[in-house]
Amino acid sequence: MSNELQAEQQFFVDTPARRAMRRFTRHRLAMLGLGVILILVLLSVFAPAIAPHSPTKQELSLYRKPPSETHWLGTDTFGRDVFTRLIFAGRVSLSVGLVAVGIYETIAILLGAIAGYYGSKLDWIIMRAVDVVMTIPTMIVIIFLVSILGPSMYNSMLAIGIMGWPEPTRLVRGQILSLREMDYVTAARSLGLPAYRIILRHVLPGVVAPLVVHATFGVAGAILLEAGLSFLGLGVPPPTPSWGNMMSSAQTLNILERVPWLWVPPGVAIMLSVLSINFIGDGLRDALDPRGMETG
Amino acid sequence: MTKYIVQRVLVSIPIFFGITVIVYALYALAPGDPLAMLLGERAMLEMTAEEIEAARESLGLNDPWHERYIAWFSRAIRGDLGYPLTGGYTVMELLQQRIGPTLLLMATAFIVSLLVGVPMGIVMALKQYSWIDYLVTVLAFAQLSIPSFFLALGAMYVFSLKLDIFPTSGLQTIGAPFSLWDRIHHLIMPSFILAAYFAGVWARYTRSSMLETMHLEFVTTARAKGLRERVVVVRHALRNALLPMITVASLSLGHLLGGSIIIETIFQWPGLGMLGWQATLNREYPILMGIILIASTTVLASNLLADILYAVVDPRIRYD
Numbered sequence: 001m002s003n004e005l006q007a008e009q010q011f012f013v014d015t016p017a018r019r020a021m022r023r024f025t026r027h028r029l030a031m032l033g034l035g036v037i038l039i040l041v042l043l044s045v046f047a048p049a050i051a052p053h054s055p056t057k058q059e060l061s062l063y064r065k066p067p068s069e070t071h072w073l074g075t076d077t078f079g080r081d082v083f084t085r086l087i088f089a090g091r092v093s094l095s096v097g098l099v100a101v102g103i104y105e106t107i108a109i110l111l112g113a114i115a116g117y118y119g120s121k122l123d124w125i126i127m128r129a130v131d132v133v134m135t136i137p138t139m140i141v142i143i144f145l146v147s148i149l150g151p152s153m154y155n156s157m158l159a160i161g162i163m164g165w166p167e168p169t170r171l172v173r174g175q176i177l178s179l180r181e182m183d184y185v186t187a188a189r190s191l192g193l194p195a196y197r198i199i200l201r202h203v204l205p206g207v208v209a210p211l212v213v214h215a216t217f218g219v220a221g222a223i224l225l226e227a228g229l230s231f232l233g234l235g236v237p238p239p240t241p242s243w244g245n246m247m248s249s250a251q252t253l254n255i256l257e258r259v260p261w262l263w264v265p266p267g268v269a270i271m272l273s274v275l276s277i278n279f280i281g282d283g284l285r286d287a288l289d290p291r292g293m294e295t296g
Numbered sequence: 297m298t299k300y301i302v303q304r305v306l307v308s309i310p311i312f313f314g315i316t317v318i319v320y321a322l323y324a325l326a327p328g329d330p331l332a333m334l335l336g337e338r339a340m341l342e343m344t345a346e347e348i349e350a351a352r353e354s355l356g357l358n359d360p361w362h363e364r365y366i367a368w369f370s371r372a373i374r375g376d377l378g379y380p381l382t383g384g385y386t387v388m389e390l391l392q393q394r395i396g397p398t399l400l401l402m403a404t405a406f407i408v409s410l411l412v413g414v415p416m417g418i419v420m421a422l423k424q425y426s427w428i429d430y431l432v433t434v435l436a437f438a439q440l441s442i443p444s445f446f447l448a449l450g451a452m453y454v455f456s457l458k459l460d461i462f463p464t465s466g467l468q469t470i471g472a473p474f475s476l477w478d479r480i481h482h483l484i485m486p487s488f489i490l491a492a493y494f495a496g497v498w499a500r501y502t503r504s505s506m507l508e509t510m511h512l513e514f515v516t517t518a519r520a521k522g523l524r525e526r527v528v529v530v531r532h533a534l535r536n537a538l539l540p541m542i543t544v545a546s547l548s549l550g551h552l553l554g555g556s557i558i559i560e561t562i563f564q565w566p567g568l569g570m571l572g573w574q575a576t577l578n579r580e581y582p583i584l585m586g587i588i589l590i591a592s593t594t595v596l597a598s599n600l601l602a603d604i605l606y607a608v609v610d611p612r613i614r615y616d
Contacts, residue, residue, distance in 0.1 A: 029434070132314030134547070135599065136592045139554025140572055141322070144584050147576045148326045224443055228558050231445050232573060250449050251562065253464065257457045267446035275441035282437070 023287040030283020033276035040273050044090035053081035055088040056239045064259050074261035077249065086265050089241040094273065096157050096236070097223040103161025105168055105215050109207070112172025113199050117180060127173070130166040138163045142225065146234045153242075156235045160222050168214050175207045209288040216281035220274045227270050243270045297607070304603050308596055315592045316372070319585050320365050326581050372589065378582040380575070387586040390571065395590070397467055398567030401560070402552045404487035406545075409494035416495065417502020418534065424507060432499065439496030444555055448489050448562045455485060465564035486563040490555050494548060501544060505537040512536075539610055546602035550595045 024030060043050060052070075062079030073082035115126040145159040179185060180203065188198050229235030230244025238245055243266040250256045250263035340348065352358050356367055371378075377387035385393070416436060420429045456464040462485045463469070468478050509515065510533050518532045519525075553569070560569035568587055575583035607613045 029437075128310055128314060131311045132318060135311060135550070135595045136315060136318060136588060137550035137553045137595065139551075139557055140584070140588050140591065141318075143557070143572065143576050144322050144581075144588065147579060147584075148322070220441065224441075227443050228445065231443075232558065232561060234576060244443075247445065247449070253452075253457070256449060256453055260453070263446075263449055267443065267449065271438075271442045271446065274443075275437055278437050278441050 020287040024283050027283035027286055029279040030286075033279030033283070036272055036276040037280065040090055040269070040276070041094065043087045044094055047084075047087045047091055051081075051084040051087055053084045055080065055085045055241055064262075067261055073265050074259075076246075076262055077255075082246075082261055082265060085241040085246060086243075086269060089243045089246055089266065090269065090273075092153060092236055092240060092242040093223055093226060093244070093270070096153060096160070096226040096242075097219040097277075099157040100160035100164065100222040100226070101215050101218040103157065104164035105211060105218070107161075107165040108168035108172055109204070109211070111165065112169040112207075113176060113204065115169070116173040116176030117195065117199055117203065123173075126169070130169050133163065134166045139225070139228070142229065143232075143234055146229060151229075151234050151237050153236045153240065156226050156229055159229075160225050164218065164222070168211060168218070171210055171214055172207050175210060176203055179203050179206045213281060213285045213288060216277060216284055220277040220281065223270065223274055223277070243267075300607055300613075301604055304600055308600050311596060312593065315596065316369055316589070317365070319588050319592075320368055322588075323368075323581050323585055324361060324364075326579075377586040377589070380580045380583050387582050390583060391568070391586050391590055394566060394568045394571045396567075397565055398553070398556055398560070398569060400483065401487055401490065401556055401565060401567060402549075404483055405490035405494065405556075406548075406552060408488055408491035409498060410545075412491065413495035413498025414502050414538070416499035418506060418529070420499065420503040421506030421510065422529065433503075436496045436499040436503075439492045440500070442492070444489055444493060445558050445562055447492060448486075448559060451485055451489060452562075465562075467566055486559050486565055490552070490559045493555065494552065497544075497548065498541075501541065502537065505540060506533060509533045509537040539606070542602050542606050542609070543599075546595075546598045549598050550591065553591050 047055075052072075057080065059075070059079035062075040064077055065075045065079075067074045073086065076082055076085070111126050111129075115123040142159045142163055145162065146155055149155040149158065176199075185198060185202055188202050226235055226242065227244035227247075230242045231248050233245070233248055236242035236245055246266040247263045250259075255262055343351070356364060359367070375388050377391070379386055380390065413436075416432050420432045420436075423429050451462075452464050455462045463482055466482060468474065468482055472478060514536075515528060515533050518528045523532075556565075556567060557569035557572055559565065560567045561573045564570070568591070572584060572587045575581075575587070
């Protein structure tokens with residue numbers, strides 16, 4: 001190797017992380033999604049500062065006013081500002097998505113690592129549990145759970161979190177099964193490292209990439225689920241606004257036809273955020289695993 | 297082959313028991329006194345403590361949980377799923393009444409989603425990285441991202457309220473005698489909206505599966521033989537690319553049913569989904585248990601069927 005080349009490589013080392021980053025930033029749809037979701041997150045985080053009105057204070061003289069200069073997206077049946085409620089609802093919907101996915105990915109890492117690393121009986125039990133929960137239609141059980149626990153934001157997070165773990169558990173287990181056979185893991189084992197340390201320091205890092213991709217799509221799915229639950233009146237209960245429960249009044253044909261500003265903005269907000277997150281997930285998948293894994 | 301089938305059936309048995317345990321556990325977790333649900337709060341106020349205790353004892357409510365589970369299981373397996381609080385039907389009769397409309401809706405949506413999604417995926421794979429690939433990708437992602445109830449409300453607004461082409465709700469025109477056209481007319485909007493999400497799933501799936509297959513050696517061989525591109529794509533690549541879809545399609549059954557809860561509720565489609573929603577609002581747990589049990593068993597059976605079917609069409613599977 002010539003000196004010149006060596007010098008060049010000292011300045012720029014093309015690590016896998018850098019390559020992944022480059023692939024991600026070149027993914028146009030992912031960049032678009034990242035931009036949109038950033039705006040939505042900022043609007044949600046700074047909602048109290050940005051919102052022109054109160055999200056819950058009722059003003060009956062402002063009954064279902066169409067969009068105007070003071071109320072950009074009009075007012076609802078209780079005279080509340082729709083735009084204000086929309087950005088406050090973003091806090092609820094986005095955090096339900098994040099927390100629910102956080103719950104089930106944590107369960108998945110624990111169970112998947114145990115099943116994949118220890119194998120045998122524990123593996124059989126955990127994988128049969130995965131089969132069972134995957135066979136049961138998620139939405140109906142989530143509805144059952146919410147009706148037992150009572151509709152609330154935290155219970156929606158919990159119900160979605162409890163039902164989401166089988167798929168990522170399979171993912172983690174499969175990944176660990178193949179990593180377990182790697183020479184460096186054998187080396188770690190022959191050095192006498194305890195199992196938890198091998199799992200935590202040497203095996204789990206290899207699981208992170210596919211799990212991040214899965215979790216990103218998961219957040220999009222969880223936001224859709226929460227919106228559906230709240231729309232049916234089984235998720236976040238009013239007066240707390242969520243994108244789903246803002247739309248449930250449109251189940252009456254009168255509101256559907258005459259007061260479109262009540263149901264169109266939250267619907268667009270759900271679609272925009274879910275679409276953006278899905279784009280980001282697609283970009284991450286291309287960046288972290290160029291061979292491409294399936295699932296939508 | 298027989299060995300493979302027997303093996304798959306044996307694996308399904310513990311899963312079936314697992315499902316019944318979870319269904320029963322949900323019921324056991326539910327708040328409220330089963331006796332009060334059965335007799336009504338008012339009837340209980342008129343009873344003495346001894347009478348209540350005697351009723352509990354005779355109904356087996358004082359037994360340990362595993363005995364109650366076994367009692368429930370042995371009744372459920374014979375089709376006795378109990379009684380709902382209102383109405384003169386048993387849970388089983390209610391489910392039988394409601395399953396038809398749901399199956400009609402799900403089957404139509406399933407076929408529509410395949411007819412839309414698979415061609416989308418083929419077009420994307422054949423024109424990879426072209427503008428049309430981009431366009432269809434964005435469309436497929438839009439299908440995956442739009443909440444079904446928003447799509448339903450939008451479709452109702454446009455097609456029912458403004459253009460007056462399709463009815464907003466129901467299985468058929470109220471009071472009119474049954475006619476096939478009337479049924480189809482009511483079916484179109486809910487089934488297409490339910491299909492939208494799954495069309496997106498199939499499109500994404502077909503795309504990646506096709507891209508993988510197109511790089512395999514037998515496709516190169518087919519090309520080298522001088523076959524027309526059309527024959528290569530349809531007869532050689534597509535057939536193999538769609539094989540794994542058998543499994544994916546069977547797994548989607550449960551999601552289809554979940555999706556039909558929202559669609560049926562919006563369109564007042566009297567199927568299992570709408571029944572489930574009403575049962576939730578009224579806390580009619582035996583109905584919910586029945587729906588989950590029927591739905592899970594159906595998914596389990598279809599997964600089993602898919603496994604066997606897959607082994608029939610792809611002999612490699614049997615030697616795993």
